[in-house]
Amino acid sequence: MGLLGEILALPLAPVRGTGWVIDQLLLTAEREYYDPAPVLEELAQLEQELLDGTVSEEEFDRREDELLDKMARLEEHQRRLRARS
Numbered sequence: 243m244g245l246l247g248e249i250l251a252l253p254l255a256p257v258r259g260t261g262w263v264i265d266q267l268l269l270t271a272e273r274e275y276y277d278p279a280p281v282l283e284e285l286a287q288l289e290q291e292l293l294d295g296t297v298s299e300e301e302f303d304r305r306e307d308e309l310l311d312k313m314a315r316l317e318e319h320q321r322r323l324r325a326r327s
Contacts, residue, residue: 278316285309 288305291297297305 276316276319278313281309281313281316285313 285306288297288302288309292299292302
């Protein structure tokens, strides 16, 4: 696109800028949603609760399975992202 094209497209610059901002917000939200760190922290906290005796073995097993399933989903999402790149 030459100079004339840039000049003619200038009125659309705010729309393109808004689109870029929305894309960046979505990328940031997706990174936070699929971040495994909170799940790892929750697993560590759950283990500490078991050691402290504040949670039963049955409750620990149930919640641990849920967290491990969530971790597997997060890892699968990461694999799909790497495959796309």
